[in-house]
Amino acid sequence: MIFGKVNLKNSLIVDQSINRYSHTHLWLLIPFFITVLGFSRYWLGFTEAPLHWHLHGLSAMTWYVILIIQPYLISRKKISGHRKLGIFGVFVAGAVFISAIQVISGNMNINEGPRVAIKYSTSLSELMTMIGFAFAVLAGIYSVRKTDLHAAWMISTVFWVLPPATVRLMFLVLMKIYKSPENLPLPPVILNVLNIGLLLLIICFLIFRHYRKQKVILIPYVVVAFFSVLRLFIIFGLKDSPWVESFIKRIFES
Structure with missing residues (x-):
């Protein structure tokens, strides 16, 4: 009888935890469409x-789709489907990481445009971002039995990789209005600060919302918030310092 009560109590806890993610898949559609729009030039020039x-x-789009489907499955208590898709997702995440390293390596050949003066700092920040992405995925796998922590690590992967998409979308909107980069009212550094600032507001909202209900601060969001700010310092603070250039060349041009 006591054993039955314990099972019932644990079952109720699990159900309440699962219910917190009943609409998460809908919220995750937002960064998915932001990414599609932010990289619209890639999609329009897909064949080239x-x-x-x-x-x-x-692989990045596939990862987004998996993130959208996973909370939907868990909220419908399709645990088996959630686990199977999770296993597939590990391989997709690996493809995202490996292909991102290839893209960063390819950026070493950029010798014209606004990114030239900070291409090594940008590459360092992108390398740091992808290491953070990979760490979040691995931490999510490790914490799979702790629903809230597992979910936070996986959702945080969105915030690791979203800034390039959001800043590109902001730039595209401004270009539609002002027609030329020379006419833009905001320099790139301010545009990036606003971009990260908006990201931090969303992360702080998630931290506060969970803390208000569960009295626990979710570390995954704190980690990605800290490194988002550090990303700005690396790009615009270091500005291709000699040691940054030497470090990146040793990694990607050796």
């Missing part, structure tokens, strides 16, 4: 893009 761009773009 090199192979490593396709590997990265398609």
